[in-house]
Amino acid sequence: MKIQDLTDSGAVEKALAEYDERGGLAFRKRYDFGASTRYYISHAGRLYDAKAIAGVAYGYQHTLTGALSKKQFDGGEAATNKVLRRLGFTVVDNQSKTVEEERAWRLLVWEDLVDRRNEAGLVTPDAVRSVGAYGSFRGIWVDSARTKKIHPAGVAVGLKHTGQHYPDEFSDSGALYHYPITGRPGHDLAEVNATKAAAELKLPVFVINEVGEYRGVRLAWVEGWEDESHLFLVQFSDAPPERIIDRDRSEEEPFSLEGNRSRKRRGSVTVRPDQARFKIEVFRRYGPHCPLSGIAVPEMVEAAHLRGDADGGSSDPRNGLPMNAALHRAFDAHLFAINPDTLTVEVRREGPTLEELGIIQPKLDLPRLPHHDALAWRYAEWLQRTSRTV
Known part of the structure; x- marks a missing residue:
């Protein structure tokens, strides 16, 4: 039994369909695979654990043998990825070497999360974690081991939003996000610098909030910050802001007293x-x-x-x-x-x-x-x- 004997693209399609039907967590638990930490199949707007899919697909093709366990074959470029690509599937690597690669990866993650939303617009915690949009639900998620390859400070990936904001601090268009205060100044400063790095590199972040057993996720861009008040400005958008508010530029532009500003009602506010x-x-x-x-x-x-x-x-x-x-x-x-x-x-x-x-x-x-x-x-x-x- 070897993964090179997987030659039927239809078997891979069946494994992908089972993953979608069961959900990633249940799928991996059934076949005893862990979540991918590097390689994913990108298919029809969704991301899938490459090794787990390949192992299960083997069982769909070779029904007498059944699915391969994680210990029975090697993942990665030398084995699994080569087989999947030969069958016409796209395998992506989240170990970005450049800012452009990282931006493309994060947008793939966003596409996956959008496609996996339920009727309420929410996703499961596993859907968020399995693609690396968040790693620890306590504040700013940096994923240092991966993102320090593109910036020495690391780059923020996810921001936890508790919902404990004044109405003007959180809207459909953006939010004010408070710097972390955990009692570990060095750690907090590292997370702040990593969030500033996301702004400087124009990399999106994922703003995540708990809604019962599910998670709400928004694609966001860090538009600026103010160190004395310990605040980040985060914009919800599909595109990065035109400029970063990292200093006062007000004297550089003509003054306008009037502006076209929209106001919305949220309940009584x-x-x-x-x-x-x-x-x-x-x-x-x-x-x-x-x-x-x-x-x-x-x-x-x-x-x-x-x-x-x-x-x-x-x-x-x-x-x-x-x-x-x-x-x-x-x-x-x-x-x-x-x-x-x-x-x-x-x-x-x-x-x-x-x-x-x-x-x-x-x-x-x-x-x-x-x-x-x-x-x-x-x-x-x-x-x-x-x-x-x-």
Whole structure:
């Protein structure tokens, strides 16, 4: 008995069909094969464990002998792969030597995961793990042994999403993903650098979340990051972003106060698809600290629009300021405004006062300021809504 005696492509087709019918985990368990770590058959938009399929296909052709066990034949290029290719099947290697090869591999994985979705759009945990989209369900999956061949820091492959985000941090178009904090600084830094490497190399990652016994998976691209707030910007798309937000570029482009922004309802919450990007760019420009209250805890600071989203304001960071959450609410309620000429906070005559609002620095003192047009628009709106100011 030897794998070279597998000569019937129809037998391979039957093994592929059984794999699909049973599911990969049950298929491998029945025939005592482990998940592939390197070679896969790519067939009709799906990936299959090459050695397991070949061993089972042998049994379909040679019914008296039955399937070959994993110890009865060799996998890899010298044996199994050569046989499968001779029968007309495509065998792919996940040990990428170049960025282009790795990108092609990840897109094959994505095609496989999409094709294996159930009616709810979910896949099994084994479907995710068996193709290497995720390896350990605790945060960032790097697969260092494989990806360090294309980048010395390794390259992030999968990101666990817990669902514990504010509405504006996760939408149908993207998400803000928090840096890992596990108590192992060196390990956390390695995962952060590997995620940045995915952005720099324009390699997609898989954002994965638990839904009961199943997994939701999205194809994503790391669009940028901000180190002080410990945030990555992740975009859900079939194509990589045009540029990476790794520094503030706001002064390099013409300013636009108005923007075409879409808003969606998710239950009782209004979701702004590009709010995550706006927050990252505002933090990049000003830092994740509130210049009026002095609060510098990133989790307490938000990106406030000057010309509001509901009023057609753009997502240009010069149309925004970082503010602590309470001041942001007060700002949107027009309890105060910033004079565009003096850069000083003004409050309503009837209150609340600066002290009551928690404003300890009433004049903007930032290395980079919002655009004058944005401050002026907001100030004019405020004057229309209030009486004489103090």
